[in-house]
Amino acid sequence: MGSIVIYFSRAGQNYVNKEIKELKVGNTDIAAHLLEEQTGSDIFELKPVKPYSDNYRECVKEAVADMKSNARPELMSYPDNMEQYDTVYLAYPSYCGTMPMPVFTFLEKYDFTGKTIWPLCTNEGSGMGRSEDDIRKLCPGAIVKEGLSVHGAEAADAGPAIKAWLSREAE
Numbered sequence: 001m002g003s004i005v006i007y008f009s010r011a012g013q014n015y016v017n018k019e020i021k022e023l024k025v026g027n028t029d030i031a032a033h034l035l036e037e038q039t040g041s042d043i044f045e046l047k048p049v050k051p052y053s054d055n056y057r058e059c060v061k062e063a064v065a066d067m068k069s070n071a072r073p074e075l076m077s078y079p080d081n082m083e084q085y086d087t088v089y090l091a092y093p094s095y096c097g098t099m100p101m102p103v104f105t106f107l108e109k110y111d112f113t114g115k116t117i118w119p120l121c122t123n124e125g126s127g128m129g130r131s132e133d134d135i136r137k138l139c140p141g142a143i144v145k146e147g148l149s150v151h152g153a154e155a156a157d158a159g160p161a162i163k164a165w166l167s168r169e170a171e
């Protein structure tokens with residue numbers, strides 16, 4: 001059985017260390033590729049049909065609206081043959097203390113019973129927030145490991161923390 005990194009990330013304007021900055025590659029994208037490298041997994045990006053705005057404030061408005069309406073934004077595509085994977089590394093940014101709603105769309109689409117999910121959350125200070133609880137609710141029967149919180153701006157340096165997390169959890 002194999003493993004796959006599934007991630008959601010958004011390039012464009014973001015709030016980094018209390019300033020708005022333009023990011024060419026999203027923080028979670030960077031962390032997801034480190035995970036791919038370290039675990040030798042396949043990798044798949046979750047892309048909503050209607051992407052969130054590049055503009056930070058607009059994006060926050062859209063994301064909050066999706067959260068309030070408990071939306072399940074449609075995704076452009078889904079990974080094939082999820083049944084071939086017994087391990088899913090799930091990487092996402094914290095949006096209002098949990099995962100962006102397109103990640104909810106993905107998790108609801110499949111049966112994760114018996115699969116192991118490793119949550120990695122990039123954020124500006126909220127840590128994992130409610131995301132691990134939400135994953136457990138959306139994926140009953142899955143084994144959800146204790147997640148890894150990564151400060152967004154330091155995603156490129158997260159290699160050692162990811163390595164330690166993966167080996168700690170393997171014990």
Ligand SMILES: Cc1cc2nc3c(=O)[nH]c(=O)nc-3n(C[C@H](O)[C@H](O)[C@H](O)COP(=O)(O)O)c2cc1C
Binds near residue numbers: 125127151
């Ligand atoms: C809509 C929105 C909501 C956010 N909410 C939170 C939050 O609740 N807590 C937090 O620590 N960071 C929050 N952030 C910051 C992001 O989690 C952080 O910048 C993350 O690393 C972005 O990842 P990305 O570049 O892969 O999209 C939010 C950012 C956006 C755009």
